[in-house]
């Protein structure tokens with residue numbers, strides 16, 4: 323670590339391609355020489371919205387966690403990376419410049435915005451690797467909370483479908499599929515023993531970008547809301563659209579997508595499709611593509627547990643259920659899709675932990 327006894331406040335920052343994630347540790351007992359951070363503590367914990375685009379995910383707050391020899395609360399904050407300029411102005415106006423002058427950061431933005439942090443708030447970034455941070459963060463959060471890891475039971479049945487707690491205390495090996503703007507796939511065999519086995523540029527950023535183009539929506543929340551009310555079978559070409567039913571010889575059911583967006587070459591079909599249908603088809607296309615890459619990686623690496631994380635899964639049960647169903651169906655029940663409650667925040671948590679190592 324960069325400091326044997328890092329001054330409060332403790333932050334971890336993950337500056338990604340789309341979202342900046344900020345984790346803040348609020349100690350239970352503040353010592354006298356930490357009173358300098360009292361203003362920032364009050365500002366962060368008394369509010370849940372910061373400026374125009376900063377949000378604190380209060381439902382994810384972790385009380386009574388232990389880091390080093392300190393107990394306290396972890397707070398989870400996010401804002402669009404495109405708002406970094408405004409974030410730095412706000413931080414400056416709240417007196418963040420007067421605090422300890424090193425902040426630990428990961429993600430591409432830790433490099434891209436390094437100069438701006440020095441210029442705007444007189445802070446040096448201590449940079450950590452994003453995959454080291456991701457794994458450290460997820461192992462810590464999982465170990466601190468019994469209810470972190472879960473899977474979806476009966477993902478295709480709306481009435482029986484449910485989140486079920488999963489005991490992840492014996493984790494290795496597992497595949498970690500991080501769905502952010504793009505996608506990275508890691509095979510993890512131990513806390514320090516992992517490799518990046520694959521990735522794809524067709525990720526959460528692709529979903530949001532295509533959805534904005536196709537439907538005119540402007541936010542991720544709006545895109546998900548549209549998709550929730552849509553039907554992808556008005557857009558995609560299914561096996562039954564081609565065969566008139568199942569393709570029995572190779573066990574392909576009629577309701578399987580044979581060609582994503584495959585109906586949209588027809589002017590007539592295009593004229594009948596809704597924005598909701600287009601959003602749903604975009605979501606299903608991107609999700610199934612990621613699912614199939616994850617499954618091939620798991621097969622190649624001989625791994626059965628596949629953990630999906632990243633903010634693409636935020637407020638997005640449609641994708642989680644699709645992934646859960648696809649992993650189970652295509653692996654004939656040998657692989658399991660798992661999820662974590664703090665899906666997008668592990669890089670930032672890992673960063674905060676490393677400044678205390």
Ligand code: ADP
Pocket residue numbers: 337338339340341342402429501502503504525526527528529530542543632633634635636666
């Ligand atoms: P990155 O580190 O690349 O920014 P994240 O894990 O933060 O990756 O995920 C970014 C993705 O999460 C976006 O591409 C989008 O699909 C999804 N997302 C979820 N919530 C939001 C939001 N409020 N604004 C923008 N994208 C969001």
